[in-house]
Amino acid sequence: xxxxxxxxxxxxxxxxxxxxxxxxxxxxxxxxxxxxxxxxxxxxxxxxxxxxxxxxxxxxxxxxxxxxxxxxxxxxxxxxxxxxxxxxxxxxxxxxxxxxxxxxxxxxxxxxxxxxxxxxxxxxxxxxxxxxxxxxxxxxxxxxxxxxxxxxxxxxxxxxxxxxxxxxxxxxxxxxxxxxxxxxxxxxxxxxxxxxxxxxxxxxxxxxxxxxxxxxxxxxxxxxxxxxxxxxxxxxxxxxxxxxxxxxxxxxxxxxxxxxxxxxxxxxxxxxxxxxxxxxxxxxxxxxxxxxxxxxxxxxxxxxxxxxxxxxxxxxxxxxxxxxxxxxxxxxxxxxxxxxxxxxxxxxxxxxxxxxxxxxxxxxxxxxxxxxxxxxxxxxxxxxxxxxxxxxxxxxxxxxxxxxxxxxxxxxxxxxxxxxxxxxxxxxxxxxxxxxxxxxxxxxxxxxxxxxxxxxxxxxxx
Amino acid sequence: xxxxxxxxxxxxxxxxxxxxxxxxxxxxxxxxxxxxxxxxxxxxxxxxxxxxxxxxxxxxxxxxxxxxxxxxxxxxxxxxxxxxxxxxxxxxxxxxxxxxxxxxxxxxxxxxxxxxxxxxxxxxxxxxxxxxxxxxxxxxxxxxxxxxxxxxxxxxxxxxxxxxxxxxxxxxxxxxxxxxxxxxxxxxxxxxxxxxxxxxxxxxxxxxxxxxxxxxxxxxxxxxxxxxxxxxxxxxxxxxxxxxxxxxxxxxxxxxxxxxxxxxxxxxxxxxxxxxxxxxxxxxxxxxxxxxxxxxxxxxxxxxxxxxxxxxxxxxxxxxxxxxxxxxxxxxxxxxxxxxxxxxxxxxxxxxxxxxxxxxxxxxxxxxxxxxxxxxxxxxxxxxxxxxxxxxxxxxxxxxxxxxxxxxxxxxxxxxxxxxxxxxxxxxxxxxxxxxxxxxxxxxxxxxxxxxxxxxxxxxxxxxxxxxxxxxxxxxxxxxxxxxxxxxxxxxxxxxxxxxxxxxxxxxx
Ligand SMILES: Cc1ncc(COP(=O)(O)O)c(C=O)c1O
Numbered sequence: 025x026x027x028x029x030x031x032x033x034x035x036x037x038x039x040x041x042x043x044x045x046x047x048x049x050x051x052x053x054x055x056x057x058x059x060x061x062x063x064x065x066x067x068x069x070x071x072x073x074x075x076x077x078x079x080x081x082x083x084x085x086x087x088x089x090x091x092x093x094x095x096x097x098x099x100x101x102x103x104x105x106x107x108x109x110x111x112x113x114x115x116x117x118x119x120x121x122x123x124x125x126x127x128x129x130x131x132x133x134x135x136x137x138x139x140x141x142x143x144x145x146x147x148x149x150x151x152x153x154x155x156x157x158x159x160x161x162x163x164x165x166x167x168x169x170x171x172x173x174x175x176x177x178x179x180x181x182x183x184x185x186x187x188x189x190x191x192x193x194x195x196x197x198x199x200x201x202x203x204x205x206x207x208x209x210x211x212x213x214x215x216x217x218x219x220x221x222x223x224x225x226x227x228x229x230x231x232x233x234x235x236x237x238x239x240x241x242x243x244x245x246x247x248x249x250x251x252x253x254x255x256x257x258x259x260x261x262x263x264x265x266x267x268x269x270x271x272x273x274x275x276x277x278x279x280x281x282x283x284x285x286x287x288x289x290x291x292x293x294x295x296x297x298x299x300x301x302x303x304x305x306x307x308x309x310x311x312x313x314x315x316x317x318x319x320x321x322x323x324x325x326x327x328x329x330x331x332x333x334x335x336x337x338x339x340x341x342x343x344x345x346x347x348x349x350x351x352x353x354x355x356x357x358x359x360x361x362x363x364x365x366x367x368x369x370x371x372x373x374x375x376x377x378x379x380x381x382x383x384x385x386x387x388x389x390x391x392x393x394x395x396x397x398x399x400x401x402x403x404x405x406x407x408x409x410x411x412x413x414x415x416x417x418x419x420x421x422x423x424x425x426x427x428x429x430x431x432x433x434x435x436x437x438x439x440x441x442x443x444x445x446x447x448x449x450x451x452x453x454x455x456x457x458x459x460x461x462x463x464x465x466x467x468x469x470x471x472x473x474x475x476x477x478x479x480x481x482x483x484x485x486x
Numbered sequence: 487x488x489x490x491x492x493x494x495x496x497x498x499x500x501x502x503x504x505x506x507x508x509x510x511x512x513x514x515x516x517x518x519x520x521x522x523x524x525x526x527x528x529x530x531x532x533x534x535x536x537x538x539x540x541x542x543x544x545x546x547x548x549x550x551x552x553x554x555x556x557x558x559x560x561x562x563x564x565x566x567x568x569x570x571x572x573x574x575x576x577x578x579x580x581x582x583x584x585x586x587x588x589x590x591x592x593x594x595x596x597x598x599x600x601x602x603x604x605x606x607x608x609x610x611x612x613x614x615x616x617x618x619x620x621x622x623x624x625x626x627x628x629x630x631x632x633x634x635x636x637x638x639x640x641x642x643x644x645x646x647x648x649x650x651x652x653x654x655x656x657x658x659x660x661x662x663x664x665x666x667x668x669x670x671x672x673x674x675x676x677x678x679x680x681x682x683x684x685x686x687x688x689x690x691x692x693x694x695x696x697x698x699x700x701x702x703x704x705x706x707x708x709x710x711x712x713x714x715x716x717x718x719x720x721x722x723x724x725x726x727x728x729x730x731x732x733x734x735x736x737x738x739x740x741x742x743x744x745x746x747x748x749x750x751x752x753x754x755x756x757x758x759x760x761x762x763x764x765x766x767x768x769x770x771x772x773x774x775x776x777x778x779x780x781x782x783x784x785x786x787x788x789x790x791x792x793x794x795x796x797x798x799x800x801x802x803x804x805x806x807x808x809x810x811x812x813x814x815x816x817x818x819x820x821x822x823x824x825x826x827x828x829x830x831x832x833x834x835x836x837x838x839x840x841x842x843x844x845x846x847x848x849x850x851x852x853x854x855x856x857x858x859x860x861x862x863x864x865x866x867x868x869x870x871x872x873x874x875x876x877x878x879x880x881x882x883x884x885x886x887x888x889x890x891x892x893x894x895x896x897x898x899x900x901x902x903x904x905x906x907x908x909x910x911x912x913x914x915x916x917x918x919x920x921x922x923x924x925x926x927x928x929x930x931x932x933x934x935x936x937x938x939x940x941x942x943x944x945x946x947x948x949x950x951x952x953x954x955x956x957x958x959x960x961x962x963x964x965x966x967x968x969x970x971x972x973x974x975x976x977x978x979x980x981x982x983x984x985x986x987x988x989x990x991x992x993x994x995x
Contacts (some may be wrong), residue, residue, distance in 0.1 A: 029843055031579045031771075031835075033935030034850050043857040043935060047878070052849040055856050055878040056751065058720040063597045063757060069750050071620055072613075074840025078583055081838050085583070085830070088593035088613075091606035094489030094896070096594040098603075105821050106597055112522055114553045120585065121557070124772040126566035127796030128575050129905055131912035134503070139777050152514070158985050160777070163632030164820045174677075181905030197817035201643050204537045207655040208646070208679035245536070254534030279545045281530070283538045305588070306607055307597030307822025308779060308829075320979050332982040333989050334974035335509070342510060343972040347982040353635070353673030356916050358682040363673035365635030366767060370706070370775030371555065380511045381552040384541035389524040396527035418533045440600060448549040448598050467524055 028074035049147045064402070077190060077470070080207075085242055099473055100445035103422050103464025105165070105194050106304040109277065110468050115301035124373060132334070132345040138253040138373070139344035142331045145372040149313050152279040152387070153293040154286030154317035159328030161297055161311045161372050164477025166195035168294035168312030169242060169273060170202025171362055175292065175314075175325040176240035176269035177212050178361075185266075185432065186233055186241045188225055189216040190455035192248040214237070219455055221302035223251035223417045225259060226433070233464040234266040240292075244273035245282065249455075249462065250398070250422030252282065260289035276300055276313075277394065278420050292316045302371045302379025311368035311375075324351060327362035390467050394421050397474065405463070416417040421466060424450070427459040435461070444477060501568075501909045504561040504745065511987035513554055514545040521527055521549045543987070560654040562968035566777075567908030568940045571858075572884045573927030574668075574716045576851075577934075578744045580773035581838065584831030590831060597822040601807040603619065607826055608806035611799040614833045615785075621844070622742070622762050623755025624785035629766075629824035630795045635670030636819060637763035637782025638710065641739040642678035643816040644786070645708045647793040651814060658707035658736070664693055666717065669917055671710035671741055680707055687921065691719040691872045698727055706736035713842060715788060716917070716927055717871045718855065718879025730759035737761065737790070745769045746931060747855070747881030748839065749848040754785075761786035771835030772828040773840050779825045781832065795819055847932035851881040854930035854939055859883050861943045862928075865950055867893060869920045882929035886922045887950070896953035896960050898924040903971070904952070904963035908945040 028036025049055055052078075075081040095108055101109070119125075124138045132139055146158035162168050173185045185203070187196075203212040215233060218226040225243055229399035234241060246252035253259070256272065263270035272290040274282070277299045285293040298304070315324035323330075332347040353360040369403075375441040382390070402423045407415040410428045417423070425447060427435060434448040439446040447461035465474070502563070544970040563568075572579050595607060615627040631637040642661070651656040661675035664685045672682045683701050683718045692715070709731040714720040721727070728738045740754040743972035746769050754762035766772045766781040786794065797808035808823065839847065862868050867890035870883055887898045902913040906920070916925035916955040930939050952960050964971070975981050983989035 029839070029846065031581065031838070032843075032847060032850060032932045033885040033938070034854065034932070035846055039936040040850065040853060044852050047856045047860050049853075049856070049878075052853050055852050057877050058722065058880065059748065059751065060722050065753050065756065069620055069844065071617060071841040071844075072837065074843055075837045078838075082583055082587070082833060084837065085587040085591070085834055088610055089587065089606045090832075091609060092591065092595060093599075093603035094591075094594040095596050095599070100596055100599075102596040102598050104598060109597070111593075112549075114549060114556075116589065117553065118556045118560070119562035119775075120589075121563075122580075123560045123563040123565040123567055124776050125585075126570075126580055127776040127911070128565075128570070128572050128577070128774045129912065129914070130564060131906060131964075132972050133903065133964045133969055134564040134906040134911050135776070136968040137508075139561045140508065140510065140562075141556060142776075142984075146984050147510070147512050147545055147986035149542050150987050154540075154542075154987075156983075156985055156988040156991065163636060163778075166818065166821050167632070176723070177706045180663045190549075192821075194818055194821040195978075198820060201817060201819055202677075204679040205650060205655065207650060208606070208659070210679045217895055252533060252536050254532075254536055257535060263930050279538065279542060281532065281538055282536055284540075284542070287539065288535070303589075303590050303593035304596050306595035306604070306826035308825035308827050310821055311779075318984070318991075323496030323982070329980075331985050332974070332976045332984050333986075334972040334976055337970040341507075341969055343969045345972045345976050347976040347984065350977075351972065353669045357669040357684070357918070358670070358672035360673055360675035362677045363635050363639065363670055365670055365765075366633040366765075366774065366780035368632065368662045368775075369777030370773070370779060373776075376511070376893055377556045379550055380514075380547060380555065381549055383519075383521060383546045384899060385546075386522045386524070387542060387544070387614070389526070392527040392660065393524050394528060395530040399530070404731075417709040418531075418536070426643075436600065438604070445596070445599060445603075456773070471868055 044359040089201050095445060098443050098445050099476060100465045101447050102445050102450045104462050105192055106307050106310060107299055107464060107466060107469050108304065109299050109466050111301055111303050112378065114381060115308045115377050118377045119370055119374045124236055132309040132343050136343060139331055139441035141373045143333055143344045147374040148376060149315060153315045154284035155293055155315040157323050158313060158315040159326045159330050160192050161313050161368050162328060163367055164310045165294065165296040165312040166198030168314050169195060170199050171327050172294050172314055173212065173240055173242065173273050174202060174362055176271060178325050179321055180239045180268060182237055182239035184213045184215055184237050186215050188219055188243055190219045190248055195454060223247060223249055224253055234262050236267055238266050240269040240271050242271040246275060246278060246420040249424050250419040252418040252420055254275055264289065277335050278391055281391030289463045297375050298373060302374050314360050323348060325361055327364050329364055336454045395466045397422060401474045404474060405481065408482055408485060411481060422462055422464045426459050426465055431459045432461045435484050439480055443479045444480050503968050505968045506558040506562060508555060508558045510986060511545045515543060516541050516722060517546040519548050520548045521547055521552045554886060568911060569942050570911040571928040571930055571942055572914045573914035573929040576768045576929060576931050578690055578771045579933045580771060581835060584834040585663055585830055587834060588827035588830050591812050592827050603615035605806055608799050610833055612801055614829060617836055618764060618783055618785055622785050623753035624762060625788045626791045626794065627785040628794050629781050629783055629829050630820055631782035631784055632820050632825065633778055633780040634763060634765040634782040635674060637784040638670045638741060639674035640819050642674045642762055643819060644790055645737050645794045646678060646816060647816050648790060649707055650944050656671045658705055660705045661708050661710055662701055663710045667711045668741055675710060679749050689765055691717065691875055692721040695723055695726060699729060702730055702734045706731060706734045708737040708739055710716060710739045710741065712741035714744055714880040716744065716882055717884040719875060720880055725757050743768055747848055747852045750845040751848065755787055764776060766828050766832035770832035772831040781825050781828045797823055840970045849929060850932040853878060855881050855883060857931055858928060858939060858943060867950060884916060884925055884927050885923050886924050888923040890950055890953055891924045894953040898926050898955050900960050901949050904949045904960045905945050907964050907966040910942055910945055
């Protein structure tokens with residue numbers, strides 16, 4: 025080291041000498057005697073040159089990142105698990121605070137503010153889904169599905185789960201890992217239920233499969249393809265009649281308009297948290313929530329950390345502490361519920377600020393706006409030669425576009441040349457025949473943006 | 487109060503955390519105020535019973551109210567605003583340059599963009615994989631896992647896929663770990679469907695080779711261990727462990743989250759391990775965020791690369807692409823390809839450190855820990871785990887105040903809370919089960935100055951003295967915090983409330 029490093033106080037001055045003198049060691053090497061000589065690396069690390077100067081580092085990062093093209097420089101219609109929603113400026117300010125960026129566990133008294141904000145995250149999710157028990161977030165929506173299916177399996181003692189035949193392959197792949205391969209004794213079998221022409225779960229197929237071997241039925245509304253389920257209560261009823269859990273995946277931004285899962289008989293609700301004030305971050309903004317009724321049967325199966333409101337020694341004062349910690353992997357290692365660890369808790373603070381600023385009217389308004397914008401885009405695209413959208417499907421935010429004569433890769437390449445990122449190529453996925461893309465339209469898309477897309481598509485399809 | 491107070495401690499007795507008496511945000515309803523508005527759009531027609539009947543019970547506050555509320559809450563969070571030597575977490579500076587760069591450059595990227603538009607971030611992944619490969623001796627790193635535990639889980643999934651590919655998964659249904667390995671290894675192994683065998687500690691502070699040999703066999707799927715452990719003890723037999731497990735056909739995973747003290751001295755692959763994990767939010771300077779977003783960087787040797795989660799960043803000539811067409815891959819452990827902002831922050835940290843910085847950080851963290859050991863050993867009633875092991879510990883040490891508790895009735899928990907009155911966030915005590923009574927585990931790392939470390943120990947010593955001379959002040963702490971000690975029995979079903987709805991139902995009506 026040629027200079028004291030700005031991030032290491034004791035790399036400057038005589039602190040090291042003082043500490044060596046205090047411990048009575050000749051040099052630092054003497055402190056590593058536990059590590060046998062033949063375990064040690066025999067040469068210095070061969071790494072790129074040190075960039076200790078912030079100006080040099082900043083330039084390097086800028087140069088590297090300049091090789092990206094972003095959804096801000098381009099007009100993007102990609103969704104499918106990471107969505108382009110508006111992130112209010114206050115959310116960035118809130119998550120940027122050094123206090124809670126640097127916090128770790130702490131105590132309910134010393135890190136009170138963060139614990140309260142966590143409780144406000146769970147409370148507001150609870151208000152949206154109308155359920156009383158909400159855990160701290162897990163890594164993603166797919167992980168929330170995985171954990172909730174495993175919860176259902178433990179609750180019912182059954183090892184089969186029904187899922188829609190059309191599901192986001194990203195989430196499905198995560199779920200498959202959570203259910204373990206067939207060779208394993210504790211494997212949970214995944215059985216798919218047919219999707220009808222209307223894009224919704226086929227009731228007959230569901231009834232035929234929902235027998236007493238089923239731990240849970242999982243479905244989403246809106247679905248992967250954006251379709252709103254008209255009668256979710258019926259699906260939940262079928263699950264409950266089979267003695268199974270009704271797990272519903274919801275987009276929290278739809279819940280100003282769409283009925284809360286807790287109100288139609290879902291027993292576990294899961295969903296993504298990224299839409300609530302977190303940027304896409306190349307997929308690094310994702311997170312997931314798990315909610316249920318506040319019954320011991322459910323509460324005692326959560327793998328998450330859980331924060332509860334509490335009284336304090338001071339009359340009328342609130343504090344917030346962990347509950348049901350012991351059942352976690354921290355408490356019981358391999359006997360605990362699945363596992364927990366660092367997750368996406370910082371994002372839950374953005375989520376809390378977002379939900380608080382939105383309020384009930386904000387959610388209703390954004391829901392209407394998204395439906396209107398997505399609906400108008402779907403209509404305009406459907407009017408083009410060579411592209412079609414099934415307009416009979418009630419959709420929220422995302423919809424499938426079928427292309428008659430071109431493959432999606434060709435179309436998207438041509439759109440990209442016009443500064444547009446087209447929808448996700450879903451050609452070849454379950455439930456899709458021919459060339460198709462999943463387009464996502466949100467409150468961030470203006471009518472002009474949609475016109476621009478339609479004009480470009482028209483050229484490309486011509 | 488007669489405990490000796492050092493001069494600068496005296497200054498800090500004036501510390502008091504912000505106390506804003508901030509209401510729970512859910513209480514702020516029914517005002518008709520708005521925090522965010524959107525353009526009007528007509529009410530849609532929704533199918534069947536899809537329409538929501540009752541509006542969600544959310545706050546109605548202005549944008550300013552929302553901002554002020556959450557900033558007040560941030561001010562009532564100590565985090566690293568004081569001194570935090572929270573063990574097993576390697577408290578580092580979280581450089582703001584990484585934060586700014588992530589926000590500026592990554593926030594508007596979509597993971598499904600065409601690879602041609604993602605060249606910067608893919609190059610970042612490739613560069614950082616190379617960097618970590620040099621550091622560990624592995625051949626490939628991936629960043630999909632959303633935390634250290636998720637990387638352990640990734641390993642459990644890779645283990646399944648590896649043995650399945652050899653037709654041995656049914657036979658190999660056991661994973662071996664040790665009681666001093668972080669709980670995430672046994673927990674994820676269990677979740678992945680394996681039976682977990684946990685080895686116990688023996689007199690040297692780690693399990694003996696004999697104990698290992700007694701459980702290794704044809705059912706062994708993998709070994710999952712960390713080394714050194716969080717008592718600062720290094721298992722010198724680890725190479726032999728790896729050899730024994732390999733001989734039996736199992737894989738070896740090194741949870742290298744306790745890497746700080748051995749950076750540039752130990753490479754997981756050179757010890758024989760097939761795979762390892764680094765926590766970017768711990769050893770590599772990305773923020774902890776109170777619990778993520780995090781990254782467990784999972785690295786492995788060539789023979790496990792086919793099983794790694796997809797998509798994998800691949801370099802083709804001068805450009806990069808995401809390869810999702812990998813038939814042996816375990817698929818996803820989490821959607822997309824990881825917490826890119828944290829990868830960028832960790833990469834920025836690592837580049838700013840360079841090889842010499844990593845060595846310096848390791849040296850300082852082990853030196854500082856031994857300095858702490860020395861000083862803590864002089865504090866009345868303090869002992870350390872495995873007192874017979876007198877060689878210097880690695881980057882952290884497990885200590886105990888059992889004697890203080892016996893003498894005064896004051897527990898380590900109470901001491902920890904009292905220390906927050908001096909601007910020191912609560913201590914890391916120990917994972918469950920407690921192998922040492924009344925434990926605590928500080929880890930100095932390389933960030934903190936000797937003065938910070940001295941301050942921490944002075945406060946600790948001061949509080950222990952209080953325990954002997956004025957235990958009431960310790961027992962009733964905190965005195966300078968935003969709130970007072972919690973009193974509700976939070977593990978009682980009729981008391982806990984994880985949402986405002988539940989609180990109102992259980993405690994108000
Ligand atoms: C040694 C070790 N392994 C694994 C973990 C788990 O990491 P995470 O909380 O990111 O899941 C930790 C946590 O600090 C750790 O100390």
